Amino acid sequence: MSETATLMDSYTEMTELLLPNDTNNLGRALGGAVLHWMDICGAIAAMRFSGNQCVTASMDHVDFISPIDRGEVAVVEAFVFSTGNTSVDVKVNVRAEDPRTDEERETTTSVFTFVALDESGSPTPVPELECPTDNQQALRDAAREERMEQLESVAERIKDD
Numbered sequence: 560m561s562e563t564a565t566l567m568d569s570y571t572e573m574t575e576l577l578l579p580n581d582t583n584n585l586g587r588a589l590g591g592a593v594l595h596w597m598d599i600c601g602a603i604a605a606m607r608f609s610g611n612q613c614v615t616a617s618m619d620h621v622d623f624i625s626p627i628d629r630g631e632v633a634v635v636e637a638f639v640f641s642t643g644n645t646s647v648d649v650k651v652n653v654r655a656e657d658p659r660t661d662e663e664r665e666t667t668t669s670v671f672t673f674v675a676l677d678e679s680g681s682p683t684p685v686p687e688l689e690c691p692t693d694n695q696q697a698l699r700d701a702a703r704e705e706r707m708e709q710l711e712s713v714a715e716r717i718k719d720d
Contacts (some may be wrong), residue, residue, distance in 0.1 A: 564686040566695040569608035569639035569649070574656075575602050577627050588627035592655060593667050594618075596635050601649040604637035605673035608647055609685040613673040616646060620709055621669040627655040633666070640702035645682035646674045650702040670706050 573596070575581075581592035598615055605613035609692040627633050634654050641648040677683040690696040 561640045562609050562686055563689045564610075564639075565689045565691060566638050566640065566699055567692075569604040569647075569688055570636070571600050571604040571607060571638070572634065572636045573603075574698075575633045575635070577629050577631050577633055579629060580665075582629050584628075586629040588633065588666075590621075590623060591626070593633065594621065595672050596633060597621075597637075597653060597667065597669060597672065600635040600637040601651045601671040602673060604639055604651075605647045605671075605675070608639040609675040609683075611675040611677065611683055611685075613647070613675050616672045616674045618672075619670040619706065621667065623667050624665050625655070627653075627666050630657075632656040632658055632664075637671075638698060639688060640699045642685050642688045645684055645707075646672050648672050648702075650698075650705075658695070662704065668705075670702070670709075 575596055577588050581589055583589055602613055610669050634656050635651065637649050637651040639647045640650050649671045651669055651671055654663050655666045656663045675683050675685045
């Protein structure tokens, strides 16, 4: 394992064509299918970053912003934006793309935490995150800020209940 890795070392993008098996009776993506894609993409980003097998430890609040319709392409992107000793926080965004018109829209977002494992299945240290470019710094900062706002919102709702 190297001592540092960059945000772009983790950057992962995958696509899925929304077919009938992953749709509801309205012809839109099932939430479970979208979460599955997000978990896979996030895990790949975590593994690329850490150089180790990674397992999902948690998933923050998920925002389903707009639907993905049958025949559209789901574009899932993920990148590490924060690290702990053996864990990485991964921002995962999904957008829908209509391949016939090139129109795109945001559909889903969340933060996943993964733990890196060594060959024996025990948690193992991860590299420190470096963001050597302005673009990488901006992605990291936006993800951190969004997560803080979301955590403050959840704390506020709990306090009000």
